Amino acid sequence: MENIIQLRSVNKWFGEFHVLKDINFSVSEKEKVVICGPSGSGKSTLIRCINRLEEHQKGSIIVDGMTLDENTKNISAIRSEVGMVFQQFNLFPHLSILENCTLAQIWVKKKTKNESEKLAMDYLRKVQIDDQALKFPGQLSGGQQQRAAIARALCMEPKIMLFDEPTSALDPEMIKEVLDVMVDLAKGGMTMCVVTHEMGFAKEVADRVVFMDEGNIVEEKKTSDFFENPENERTKLFLSQIL
Amino acid sequence: MSFLQNKIEKFDQYLSDHPKVKFFLPQALLVVFLFIIIGYLSFNASSNLAARGIDTGFSFLNKKASFDIQFSMIEFDSSMTYGRAYLVGLLNTILVSVIGIIFATIIGFFFGILRLSTNPLASGLATCYIETLRNISLLLQIFFWYFAVLRLLPSAENSLVLFNFVYANIKGIYIPRFVWTNLSFFIYGIIFTIFFIIIFNKYASILREKTGKHLPKFLISIGLLIIIPSFVVLTFGVSLEFSHPKLEVNMGISNYIGGVSIIPELIALAFALSLYTSTFIAENVRAGILGIDKGQKEAAASIGLTKTQILKLIVIPQALRIIIPPTTNQYLNLTKNSSLAAAIAYPDIVLVFAGTALMQTGRAIEIVTITMLTYLTLSILISIFMNWYNKKVALTEK
Numbered sequence: 001m002e003n004i005i006q007l008r009s010v011n012k013w014f015g016e017f018h019v020l021k022d023i024n025f026s027v028s029e030k031e032k033v034v035i036c037g038p039s040g041s042g043k044s045t046l047i048r049c050i051n052r053l054e055e056h057q058k059g060s061i062i063v064d065g066m067t068l069d070e071n072t073k074n075i076s077a078i079r080s081e082v083g084m085v086f087q088q089f090n091l092f093p094h095l096s097i098l099e100n101c102t103l104a105q106i107w108v109k110k111k112t113k114n115e116s117e118k119l120a121m122d123y124l125r126k127v128q129i130d131d132q133a134l135k136f137p138g139q140l141s142g143g144q145q146q147r148a149a150i151a152r153a154l155c156m157e158p159k160i161m162l163f164d165e166p167t168s169a170l171d172p173e174m175i176k177e178v179l180d181v182m183v184d185l186a187k188g189g190m191t192m193c194v195v196t197h198e199m200g201f202a203k204e205v206a207d208r209v210v211f212m213d214e215g216n217i218v219e220e221k222k223t224s225d226f227f228e229n230p231e232n233e234r235t236k237l238f239l240s241q242i243l
Numbered sequence: 244m245s246f247l248q249n250k251i252e253k254f255d256q257y258l259s260d261h262p263k264v265k266f267f268l269p270q271a272l273l274v275v276f277l278f279i280i281i282g283y284l285s286f287n288a289s290s291n292l293a294a295r296g297i298d299t300g301f302s303f304l305n306k307k308a309s310f311d312i313q314f315s316m317i318e319f320d321s322s323m324t325y326g327r328a329y330l331v332g333l334l335n336t337i338l339v340s341v342i343g344i345i346f347a348t349i350i351g352f353f354f355g356i357l358r359l360s361t362n363p364l365a366s367g368l369a370t371c372y373i374e375t376l377r378n379i380s381l382l383l384q385i386f387f388w389y390f391a392v393l394r395l396l397p398s399a400e401n402s403l404v405l406f407n408f409v410y411a412n413i414k415g416i417y418i419p420r421f422v423w424t425n426l427s428f429f430i431y432g433i434i435f436t437i438f439f440i441i442i443f444n445k446y447a448s449i450l451r452e453k454t455g456k457h458l459p460k461f462l463i464s465i466g467l468l469i470i471i472p473s474f475v476v477l478t479f480g481v482s483l484e485f486s487h488p489k490l491e492v493n494m495g496i497s498n499y500i501g502g503v504s505i506i507p508e509l510i511a512l513a514f515a516l517s518l519y520t521s522t523f524i525a526e527n528v529r530a531g532i533l534g535i536d537k538g539q540k541e542a543a544a545s546i547g548l549t550k551t552q553i554l555k556l557i558v559i560p561q562a563l564r565i566i567i568p569p570t571t572n573q574y575l576n577l578t579k580n581s582s583l584a585a586a587i588a589y590p591d592i593v594l595v596f597a598g599t600a601l602m603q604t605g606r607a608i609e610i611v612t613i614t615m616l617t618y619l620t621l622s623i624l625i626s627i628f629m630n631w632y633n634k635k636v637a638l639t640e641k
Contacts, residue, residue, distance in 0.1 A: 053541050080547035089544035092638075094560050103556065104546035106451070113452030149542075156546055 004029045004160060004191055010059035012045060019045050020056065021215040032192045034202040034223075037212035038238060043195045045214070049217035051082040064159060080108055083101065083153030087165040089145040097124065097148045098133040101155045110115060116155070123151040127181045143174030146209045147181055154185075161185065163194040191221060199243060211235045214225075218227070286551060288608065294389045303604045304329070310599055312590045324599050332595035333617060337590065338418055339512050340578040344518035348570075351524025358529050369525070376463045377522035388586045389511035396507075399490065399497045410488055414504045416501045419485035432475030439471065494610045508589035512581065520577045524570055531566035532558065538585070559615055571629035575622050582618075591619055593615060 004028040012020040019042045027033050035043045048054040049061060052068050052075050061068040063078050091100050100122035105111045112121075114195065124130040127147040129140075137145055146166060153161060169176045179201050186205045188191055196202070202223060204208055211219040211225040211234075219226070219235045230236050256263040265632060292299055304326040311321050313333045316338060358369035376384070381602040384449045394413065397403060402412040414474065475481060490501040535558055543553040584591035585598060597614045 013245065051545055053544065072563075075546055076549065079545060082545075084544060084545040086538055086545075088536075088538050090536070092539065092542070092557055092561075094564075103430035104548060106455070107552050108547040110455045110457055112455040115455070152546065 002029055003027065003066055005193070005230075006060075006062040007046075007049075007058045010048065010049065010056045012042075012054065012056045012058075014015070020049070020170075023059070023215075023216060023217060025210070025220075026226055027191060027193060029159075030189075030191055032186050032206050032212060033194070033195065033208050034206040035195045035210045035212060036197060036199075036202070036242075037218075037236070040214075041212040042215045043212045044164050047084075047164060047193050050160075050162060051079050053084075073108045076108075076195050080104075080156050081159045082086055083156060083158035083161045084167045085146070085150050085153055085163045086238060087168050089137070089149045089169070090154070091145055091149055093137050096134050096136055097129065097140070099188060100137070101152045104152075104156055119157075119163045120155050124148070124176075126154075126184070128177075129239065132182055134242065142170045143177045146170065146174075146178045150178075150185070160191045160193070163192065163196065165194065165195050167198055180242050189211060197242060211238065212224070213238075247524035263548040264410060287511075289401075294593070297605060299606070299609070301609055303609075305607055306604075308600065308603075310603065312592055313588075314509065325604065327377070329592070329596045329598055331615070332590060335589070336578075336581055336584075336591040336593075337596070337621070339491035339509060339516065339581050339589070341585065342513045343520060343577045343581065344574050346513070347573070348526055350517060350521035351570075352528050354521065355525035355565025356532070358525065359532060362556055372527050373522045376518050379519075381515060381519050382586060383585055384515040385511055387585055389507065390515045392509040393511055397413055399499060402490070408485065408487065412499075413507070414498065415504050416510060417504050419475075419487045420503050422484045422486050422558060423481070425479055425481045428475060428479040429472065429481045432472050432479075436468055436471040440467055443467065449533075504621050508584070508587050511587060512584050512589050516577050516581060520580075522571050523573045523576075527566050527569045527573070528562075530569075531562035534565045551574035556634075564633070567629060567633045567636065574625050574629065578621055578625065579618060 003026040007023055007025040010020055010023040010025075011018070019175075023046060023156050025046070030238055031144070035046065037043050039179050045054055049056050049068075050063060056068075064081055068074065068078065075159055087103070091097075092103070095103065098117060098120055100215070101124065102113070102116040104120065105116035106113065109116075121130055121133065125135050129144050129151070132144060137148070140148065150166075166182070167178050170178060175198070179198060182192075182194070182201065183205055192205075194206070196236055206223045209221060209223050210217055211226070211230075213234050219232075220230045220231060226235075226241070230239055258268075289299060305324050306327045307321075308323060308325045309321045310328070312319050312328065312331050314335065316334045317327075317331060319327060319331050354369045354372055356375065360366045360367050360369070363459055396411050399412045399414060402410040402417075404410055408419050425491045443463065444460055447460045447463075450456055450458065488504070491499075537562065539557055540553055543557045548556065565580045582593040583590055585594045588594060592614060597610055601610045604610070
């Protein structure tokens with residue numbers, strides 16, 4: 001299968017801190033990959049490099065045939081094909097939920113207002129908050145906000161979805177409603193890279209699990225193998241703490 | 244003793260049975276007390292004034308002022324009334340405040356954004372500017388511009404000539420006066436153009452919503468602003484000539500006659516007020532932009548918006564709501580600080596009315612009251628406008 005995301009010996013430093021050490025990582029089309037690991041292991045930075053919210057300093061990243069470099073045209077082309085969901089939702093508080101979803105369609109894809117609202121309502125219905133469309137983010141619960149953020153990303157009709165700890169900022173009773181939406185999305189055939197500690201979600205959805213520690217990919221296996229036969233000591237330790 | 248105690252206890256009981264009375268009684272007593280004091284003071288003042296044979300009332304406003312004002316936007320000479328002098332002072336205060344507010348805002352935004360620059364030279368320069376001017380007394384800055392800078396300009400004969408039409412000397416800055424023919428056509432043309440541009444912008448928004456087509460609104464608006472007035476000028480014979488100021492020597496004293504003169508007092512005051520206030524506005528702007536979560540820009544970038552779009556659609560609308568309320572305070576401060584004009588004799592309302600007019604008429608109470616109410620009105624008008632604007636950009640929260 002074709003690799004839609006391809007990282008070759010990617011290195012990144014924050015000042016002196018070597019956050020990504022020679023990372024080789026790829027995702028094929030329609031594959032679902034869960035990335036886990038202790039905090040500070042570089043997992044968020046890794047997926048933020050994929051849509052160039054972070055710049056890598058060495059190595060190459062190719063997304064859907066396009067190489068990530070200084071070229072601005074490439075970056076915006078890649079960003080409209082890669083959706084991202086953040087830990088803190090990052091909805092635009094001065095716009096209604098509907099406007100959050102239509103903004104990029106109107107300004108980036110140059111669609112009409114009617115068209116973009118129609119598509120936005122479709123996705124809002126899919127994440128089951130179409131009845132909240134005219135409210136503002138501040139009026140919604142955390143779970144609803146995160147579902148709106150997922151809808152906002154989907155409105156660009158991306159080929160790949162990146163999730164950066166999407167449930168970490170949520171109250172426990174709201175985690176499930178967000179995970180349900182993500183499971184639906186996975187079943188629909190979306191290519192997904194998910195940074196999460198929700199191992200239940202990983203077991204249910206992921207094709208592959210990647211374990212990172214101190215800037216390295218320590219272990220990378222098919223989901224069932226990962227949970228049943230972890231090889232690395234650090235992976236075992238991590239799993240014993242989290243499960 | 245026991246009788247009094249009994250009464251007090253009964254009253255106490257009454258109060259706890261009637262919470263409304265308990266709540267309003269002390270406040271009512273306070274109001275009555277205040278009225279008594281104000282009544283006493285004004286009775287005292289008016290009887291004192293009457294005893295000294297000083298007239299009271301506002302009739303003086305219609306009397307001849309018999310003093311000259313150095314700088315006035317409306318016609319004024321010593322044969323006109325105190326009421327007219329008040330108007331001159333008020334207009335001069337408004338003039339310097341409006342100039343100050345406009346320039347303070349522009350300079351403030353510029354330095355506020357510059358201070359956030361990633362270029363250390365640019366941000367260092369901005370920090371230096373802000374920290375220096377913010378921490379020096381405003382009065383001193385007015386003196387600096389007036390005595391230290393503008394006084395160094397040459398005498399009228401040796402005027403500094405800039406671009407062949409601006410003449411600067413110790414008596415002020417002189418620029419050509421515009422002499423128009425058919426000016427009204429031109430003004431109608433401009434009004435029509437503005438109207439047309441508003442309609443065009445609405446049309447462009449609707450077009451974008453309906454068809455997804457993005458017209459270059461800004462460029463087309465600028466184009467219209469140039470084309471339509473030029474057309475009007477060419478068709479209706481509107482013409483503009485400049486009446487240049489000319490150096491004339493009268494009884495050994497040379498001066499520029501004709502043209503428009505801007506007195507050094509106005510320049511110094513406008514400079515000092517704009518620069519001083521701009522530093523505070525710059526800090527508001529910086530706080531406003533820093534106050535926006537980094538995640539907002541990342542989220543906007545992640546759905547493909549460009550840097551300019553992020554600034555226009557995400558950052559500025561959110562930053563404004565943080566910037567506006569403290570900036571309103573700065574506008575109010577600037578307007579009130581303009582009364583420092585008195586120190587360099589710029590004829591603002593305080594100098595002309597609460598100064599000269601008060602000295603000549605002795606109507607201290609009336610004049611001070613009018614001046615106070617004037618400042619209060621100006622401040623309230625600014626507040627109302629800014630609150631209205633703030634509501635427009637405010638967020639809908641829970």
